[in-house]
Amino acid sequence: MPLNSFYPDSNDIIITENKPLNQFSTLGTGGTAEFFAQPESLSRLQELIRSAKNIPVYVIGGGSNIVIPDGLIHGLIISTRSLNSITWTDGKTAEIESGFVLSQLVKILREKNIGGLEFSAGIPGTIGGAFSGNAGAGGRGVCEFVECVKAVDSSGNLVTFMRGEFDYGYRRCGLSGVITASLTMSFRDCPSWNEESYSDFMSRRKSQPLNFRSAGCTFKNPEGDSAGRLLDVCGCKGLRLGDAAVSEKHANFIVNCGHASSSDILGLAELCSKKVYECTGIKLEPEIKTLSPCFIAP
Numbered sequence: 001m002p003l004n005s006f007y008p009d010s011n012d013i014i015i016t017e018n019k020p021l022n023q024f025s026t027l028g029t030g031g032t033a034e035f036f037a038q039p040e041s042l043s044r045l046q047e048l049i050r051s052a053k054n055i056p057v058y059v060i061g062g063g064s065n066i067v068i069p070d071g072l073i074h075g076l077i078i079s080t081r082s083l084n085s086i087t088w089t090d091g092k093t094a095e096i097e098s099g100f101v102l103s104q105l106v107k108i109l110r111e112k113n114i115g116g117l118e119f120s121a122g123i124p125g126t127i128g129g130a131f132s133g134n135a136g137a138g139g140r141g142v143c144e145f146v147e148c149v150k151a152v153d154s155s156g157n158l159v160t161f162m163r164g165e166f167d168y169g170y171r172r173c174g175l176s177g178v179i180t181a182s183l184t185m186s187f188r189d190c191p192s193w194n195e196e197s198y199s200d201f202m203s204r205r206k207s208q209p210l211n212f213r214s215a216g217c218t219f220k221n222p223e224g225d226s227a228g229r230l231l232d233v234c235g236c237k238g239l240r241l242g243d244a245a246v247s248e249k250h251a252n253f254i255v256n257c258g259h260a261s262s263s264d265i266l267g268l269a270e271l272c273s274k275k276v277y278e279c280t281g282i283k284l285e286p287e288i289k290t291l292s293p294c295f296i297a298p
């Protein structure tokens with residue numbers, strides 16, 4: 001393959017060049033990947049990493065919390081969409097590959113009458129993405145249930161992190177520099193499914209602009225306050241940059257009204273945080289992440 005810095009050892013791995021990435025983000029924005037692959041198993045993921053030489057490696061899960069930069073992205077972008085198996089090791093514990101969809105897990109738990117994840121009602125994205133940002137609501141997060149993480153490092157080696165070896169917190173999992181391949185999640189100590197709590201979390205979504213493309217909440221909630229409320233009282237609702245707009249329905253959502261670019265989205269987020277800072281002195285921290293390399297393959 002006549003490529004400068006990337007020499008796949010195996011002909012079995014399908015690598016696409018100049019792959020448009022907007023379809024991999026719920027915002028529908030972003031440029032193209034120099035190299036793109038969607039491995040179907042852990043061993044294929046390892047092979048892929050081992051064949052990458054001296055190149056930035058990125059990973060995309062469900063794309064529901066990321067902004068993919070515009071233009072050509074130099075490096076290898078890996079989608080976890082085809083790493084999507086779930087294996088129950090006992091009635092309440094499962095090993096779940098990172099590309100498995102969170103809402104699918106919630107559906108299974110509801111059917112099995114196993115509680116715990118009711119707060120995840122309506123959260124989009126994959127288990128890998130949910131783990132990386134400790135997705136949740138009401139002070140709870142998916143990391144609470146993770147007993148073991150299998151990940152791949154920059155040399156393609158499998159590394160395992162047991163509970164206690166990753167320091168998760170509000171919207172962070174405590175691991176970086178590796179690609180999460182699977183999670184063992186246990187609901188052993190959970191009560192049975194609480195439909196009322198699930199419906200309650202689901203109905204909170206009614207205040208969100210779900211009929212528009214977005215990346216969910218733009219900013220994290222500052223200690224003891226709500227980013228949405230602050231953005232609202234500071235007059236951000238309806239602000240626009242190109243086709244990016246602050247939702248009139250929920251001020252912590254930036255929506256793509258048509259053909260927004262990622263720089264429109266990020267520019268508008270910057271404008272909003274400036275406005276809130278000037279108005280209240282509070283520095284909002286972004287919750288949406290700009291796609292950045294996991295590591296540089298050695």
Ligand code: EPU
Pocket residue numbers: 136137138201204205207215216217218219220221226227228229230232249250251252287
């Ligand atoms: N509010 C306003 N104006 C707005 C938006 C909100 O005044 O434009 C007020 C609301 O009236 C409410 C308060 O702010 O009193 C909190 O709003 P909301 O109930 O929507 O909750 P939130 O704190 O904004 C959190 C999570 C959401 C999750 C919801 C529902 C964060 C940053 N956000 O939102 O998560 O969906 O609770 O459970 O933790 C996400 O992570 O992407 C996300 C959307």
